[in-house]
Structures are given as structure tokens and as C-alpha cells.
Amino acid sequence: MNSKNYLVTGGAGFIGSALATQLLKDGNTVYIIDNLSTGYLENVPQGAIFIEGNCEDESVIEKLNAQFFDAIFHIAGQSSGEVSYDNPVLDMQANVQSTLVLLKYAVQTGCKTFIYASSMSVYGDATKLPVSESDPTMPKSFYAVGKLASEHYLRIYQTFGIKTVALRLFNVYGVGQNMNNLRQGMASIYLAQALQNNKIVVKGSTDRFRDFVYISDVVRTFIESLKIEIPSGIYNVCYGDKTLVSDILNLITQQLNNGTHIEIIDSTPGDQFGIYGDYEKFEKTFGFKNEISFRNGMIEMIDWAKNKK
Numbered sequence: 001m002n003s004k005n006y007l008v009t010g011g012a013g014f015i016g017s018a019l020a021t022q023l024l025k026d027g028n029t030v031y032i033i034d035n036l037s038t039g040y041l042e043n044v045p046q047g048a049i050f051i052e053g054n055c056e057d058e059s060v061i062e063k064l065n066a067q068f069f070d071a072i073f074h075i076a077g078q079s080s081g082e083v084s085y086d087n088p089v090l091d092m093q094a095n096v097q098s099t100l101v102l103l104k105y106a107v108q109t110g111c112k113t114f115i116y117a118s119s120m121s122v123y124g125d126a127t128k129l130p131v132s133e134s135d136p137t138m139p140k141s142f143y144a145v146g147k148l149a150s151e152h153y154l155r156i157y158q159t160f161g162i163k164t165v166a167l168r169l170f171n172v173y174g175v176g177q178n179m180n181n182l183r184q185g186m187a188s189i190y191l192a193q194a195l196q197n198n199k200i201v202v203k204g205s206t207d208r209f210r211d212f213v214y215i216s217d218v219v220r221t222f223i224e225s226l227k228i229e230i231p232s233g234i235y236n237v238c239y240g241d242k243t244l245v246s247d248i249l250n251l252i253t254q255q256l257n258n259g260t261h262i263e264i265i266d267s268t269p270g271d272q273f274g275i276y277g278d279y280e281k282f283e284k285t286f287g288f289k290n291e292i293s294f295r296n297g298m299i300e301m302i303d304w305a306k307n308k309k
């Protein structure tokens with residue numbers, strides 16, 4: 001087997017730990033940097049080499065000893081639009097400065113592949129749906145500004161001979177998602193509330209809609225991005241379907257059947273009303289489509305969450 005050396009930032013979080021687990025299963029060496037702000041040590045897969053700290057902190061990056069990585073997956077970041085309003089400077093450091101520090105590390109150490117967890121939030125309130133990569137961007141939150149800025153830094157670093165892939169993740173959900181974080185992850189927030197209190201507090205209209213993409217499809221996309229056939233660029237990572245908040249609530253309440261009631265309060269700042277993605281560019285380039293429908297993925301997640309201690 002052709003074993004490679006990878007850096008996965010955010011590997012104690014939901015997406016990063018799932019990716020790191022798969023890379024290790026495939027026989028690779030995996031380094032993880034994570035500051036454990038929303039991640040957990042228990043999520044760090046066995047076999048990974050773990051460094052605790054901020055990715056934007058040069059003294060943390062020095063702990064890598066200038067070693068060569070076949071690719072850097074930059075997944076760490078402050079992951080909530082809502083939380084970005086608490087401290088925009090911290091959000092910028094976690095989401096933008098970290099990207100620059102790691103891109104600089106890539107150039108210095110000869111790493112030629114940089115894969116980034118961007119977000120559909122860069123579109124803001126899309127002018128047309130489904131939204132495609134060539135449509136205008138107009139971030140509505142501090143978080144989204146940071147993701148868009150990082151995408152531009154990636155583009156500029158292509159001129160240093162690095163392949164950079166920015167994956168605009170839509171709503172990622174599934175087994176392993178953080179059920180204690182009630183400020184990030186629409187499906188996980190509703191499900192956690194329903195399980196804990198028999199009550200879901202919805203921040204904003206139930207007519208809002210999203211495009212849900214299952215964690216295993218996302219992990220597959222990150223790994224396929226390494227392939228030589230995938231050029232530098234920006235790609236929507238979505239299922240291509242519109243799921244209303246009311247659809248999510250119905251599915252959860254039907255599946256749990258525990259008399260969960262719903263309360264609707266004001267929306268959070270910077271929240272997009274409705275978005276779903278066009279996957280034509282993704283499908284043409286990657287040669288596959290994301291597979292797991294929201295209904296199937298959510299039923300799997302509900303089963304997992306119900307049995308979770």
C-alpha cells in the first residue's frame with residue numbers, strides 16, 4: 001500500500017475526526033491539530049498523532065517540525081455563524097489567520113495539496129436557486145466572511161504551485177455529530193433538544209430551507225479531492241435537494257414519537273433564509289453524486305443518537 005502522511009486540522013471535531021478515521025483505515029499516517037474548543041479528545045481516532053493548540057498559532061505549527069505532508073486538510077475552525085457574532089476577531093483568527101499560517105507552512109515544506117472546508121454560507125441570500133459556484137457571493141455573517149476570505153487566500157496560493165480545493169459544504173449531518181453544541185448544526189440541534197427536553201426551540205421560520213449532505217458523502221469527497229484529476233477550484237458539496245425546517249421537525253417528531261413540542265422564536269443574526277446547491281460542476285469533476293438522502297441519513301442519525309449514552 002502507498003501510505004501517505006496527512007495533516008488534518010480540526011480532527012477532534014465532527015467532520016475532521018470522520019475524515020481522519022478513514023485516512024487511518026486506508027493505511028496512512030495522520031497528524032491532527034485541534035484546540036478542543038468544540039472538539040473532544042475522545043473523537044481523536046486511535047493511531048493519529050495529536051497536537052493540541054490553535055492552528056493560527058505559529059508556536060503550535062512549529063511542533064510539526066517542518067515535516068512534509070502529502071496533503072493538508074484544513075478543517076479546523078470556529079464552525080458556527082451564530083457564534084461568530086460573539087467575537088468576530090476570534091472568528092477571524094480561527095477561520096482566516098489559521099488558513100494563511102497553514103498555507104505558508106505548505107509552501108515552506110513543499111506540500112502541494114491543500115483541501116479546505118469552506119461553506120455554502122459564502123453565498124448569503126442566493127439570488128438564484130439552486131446556487132452554483134459561479135453565482136455571486138455575499139456573506140451575511142462574520143463566519144461567512146472568513147470562509148470567503150480563506151477561499152481567496154487559497155486562490156492566491158495556487159500561484160505558489162499548490163493545488164487548492166475549497167469545498168463549499170452545505171449542511172453536513174450524521175452519526176458522530178456533536179449533540180452537545182446547540183449553536184451549530186441545524187439537524188443535530190433539533191434532534192438533541194427533542195431527545196433532551198421533548199421540546200425543540202426553532203430560531204426563525206419553519207419555512208426556511210437547507211441542503212443536507214451526509215457525513216460519509218463528505219468524507220468521500222475530501223479523499224477524492226486528493227486525486228490528480230481534480231483540479232484546483234471551488235466545489236459545492238451538497239445533495240442538491242431542498243429540505244424545509246418543517247420537514248426536519250416532522251421527521252424527528254415522527255421518528256421519536258415522544259410528544260416533542262415546537263416553539264418558534266426570533267432568528268439568529270446572519271442566518272440565510274433558504275439555500276440549496278447545484279452539483280453539476282461537482283458531478284462533472286468528481287464523477288459521482290452524493291448518495292445519501294436526507295430521510296435515510298436522518299433515520300440513521302436518530303437511531304444512533306437515541307442509543308448514545
Ligand SMILES: NC(=O)c1ccc[n+]([C@@H]2O[C@H](COP(=O)([O-])OP(=O)(O)OC[C@H]3O[C@@H](n4cnc5c(N)ncnc54)[C@H](O)[C@@H]3O)[C@@H](O)[C@H]2O)c1
Nearest residue numbers: 010012013014015035036037038039054055076077169172
Ligand atoms: N458541519 C457543517 O454543516 C459545516 C458546513 C460548512 C462548513 N463547515 C466547516 O467544516 C469544518 C468542520 O466543521 P464541524 O461540523 O466538524 O465542526 P466542529 O466544531 O465539530 O469541528 C471544528 C473543530 O475545529 C476545532 N477548532 C476550532 N477552532 C480551532 C483553531 N483555531 N485551531 C485548532 N482547532 C480549532 C474545534 O475544536 C473542533 O474540533 C469547520 O471549519 C466548519 O466551518 C461545516
